[in-house]
Structure formats: structure tokens, C-alpha cells
Amino acid sequence: GESVGLHLPTLSVQEGDNSIINCAYSNSASDYFIWYKQESGKGPQFIIDIRSNMDKRQGQRVTVLLNKTVKHLSLQIAATQPGDSAVYFCAEKTKRRSGGYNKLIFGAGTRLAVHP
Amino acid sequence: KAGVTQTPRYLIKTRGQQVTLSCSPISGHRSVSWYQQTPGQGLQFLFEYFSETQRNKGNFPGRFSGRQFSNSRSEMNVSTLELGDSALYLCASSLDSPNEKLFFGSGTQLSVL
Numbered sequence: 738g739e740s741v742g743l744h745l746p747t748l749s750v751q752e753g754d755n756s757i758i759n760c761a762y763s764n765s766a767s768d769y770f771i772w773y774k775q776e777s778g779k780g781p782q783f784i785i786d787i788r789s790n791m792d793k794r795q796g797q798r799v800t801v802l803l804n805k806t807v808k809h810l811s812l813q814i815a816a817t818q819p820g821d822s823a824v825y826f827c828a829e830k831t832k833r834r835s836g837g838y839n840k841l842i843f844g845a846g847t848r849l850a851v852h853p
Numbered sequence: 854k855a856g857v858t859q860t861p862r863y864l865i866k867t868r869g870q871q872v873t874l875s876c877s878p879i880s881g882h883r884s885v886s887w888y889q890q891t892p893g894q895g896l897q898f899l900f901e902y903f904s905e906t907q908r909n910k911g912n913f914p915g916r917f918s919g920r921q922f923s924n925s926r927s928e929m930n931v932s933t934l935e936l937g938d939s940a941l942y943l944c945a946s947s948l949d950s951p952n953e954k955l956f957f958g959s960g961t962q963l964s965v966l
Binding site for chain 1: 857886888895896898901909911943945953954955956957958959960
């Protein structure tokens with residue numbers, strides 16, 4: 738079936754460096770993408786989203802890039818901090834023909850470890 | 854504004870029992886989705902409810918069921934529990950709009966012994 742996956746299961750970075758978390762998706766009909774952050778003992782927390790009519794969107798210290806040609810999504814975190822240590826999930830949605838959206842499909846997740 | 858509230862936070866059950874989990878969405882949110890999270894399978898979609906109707910369903914056996922009440926609160930039930938049902942069960946709510954950001958609760962950690 739359709740799936741969303743991640744290239745790297747774990748990513749270790751030094752505090753202050755930039756982090757890049759990658760995600761590949763297989764459903765070419767997907768047109769809405771979200772990044773979530775999940776800290777230990779908590780539910781996933783919304784970080785940033787992007788629609789398929791965009792190729793870049795910026796938030797506070799985070800940037801999401803979308804390459805529809807190769808069906809690739811990435812999350813860039815600038816000046817990574819210890820508080821950024823968590824598991825990051827990409828998720829995708831496709832539009833229903835009848836309107837509205839289908840279920841949100843999550844990737845496997847990447848663990849980001851920030852070292853001082 | 855209160856976030857998504859899930860109760861109980863932890864549950865321990867034995868095989869063959871049944872369990873009911875509760876979720877209160879963010880005020881004004883009419884869509885409630887349930888996910889199962891395990892280390893091996895990640896986040897798997899169970900079902901979504903909107904206006905007391907199931908709108909989407911994942912690939913789980915019929916032992917997993919849910920419902921939504923008129924105040925948008927939702928419950929999910931798992932009957933005849935199996936060891937493999939041990940997982941974190943997450944509830945998420947959203948506004949019913951094209952940009953459907955899901956807001957998650959902290960989950961219910963279910964352990965089946």
C-alpha cells in the first residue's frame with residue numbers, strides 16, 4: 738500500500754549545528770504534508786505543514802522543503818538545541834475525490850539526538 | 854484552551870479482557886482520530902469520527918471499535934485483548950478544514966499481560 742518513510746532512523750548532531758531530517762513518500766496523489774515532533778511520554782506535536790503547491794515553507798528555526806519530482810520531503814532545524822531532541826515524524830494526506838482528506842499516514846520516525 | 858485529553862493515562866489488562874479508552878477533543882473540534890503506536894509498527898491509523906459517524910477506517914480487526922458522542926468526545930474499545938495490543942493509543946482532534954492539522958493527546962499506554 739501507500740506509505741511514507743524516512744531515510745535515516747537516527748540522527749546525532751552537535752548543539753548549534755543545523756539538522757536535516759529526510760522523508761520519502763510514495764503516493765503521488767499526496768498533496769498535504771506535516772512534520773510532527775514527539776518527545777518521550779508525550780503525543781506528537783505539530784511543527785510545520787506544507788501543501789503540494791509550495792516547495793518551501795519556513796517557521797521559527799524550521800524549514801520544510803518539498804520536492805514533488807522525487808517525492809521527497811525534508812525538515813531543516815537551524816541552530817539545533819538540546820530541547821529539539823525527540824522523534825520526528827513526517828505525515829501525508831491525500832485529497833478525496835468527494836472532498837475533504839483521507840487519513841493521515843505517518844512515516845516510521847527519525848530520532849534526533851542533540852549533543853552538547 | 855485545553856488540549857486533547859485522554860484517560861486513563863495507563864492501563865494494565867490481561868488477555869481476553871476488554872478495554873475502553875476515552876478522548877476529549879479540543880473545544881470546537883469535531884473530528885477525532887485514533888492511532889496505535891508501537892515501537893515496531895510506528896503510528897498506525899485506527900479510525901476517524903466526525904459528527905458521531907465513522908468517516909475513515911484503518912486496517913485493524915473488528916475487535917477494535919469506536920464511537921463519538923454528540924459533544925465530540927470519543928471512546929475506543931478493544932475486545933478480547935491480545936498481547937500484541939500492548940501499545941500507546943493516541944487520540945487526535947482537528948477542525949474539519951482542508952488544512953487538517955491534528956492535535957494529539959498524550960495517549961493511553963495499554964499493557965496486556
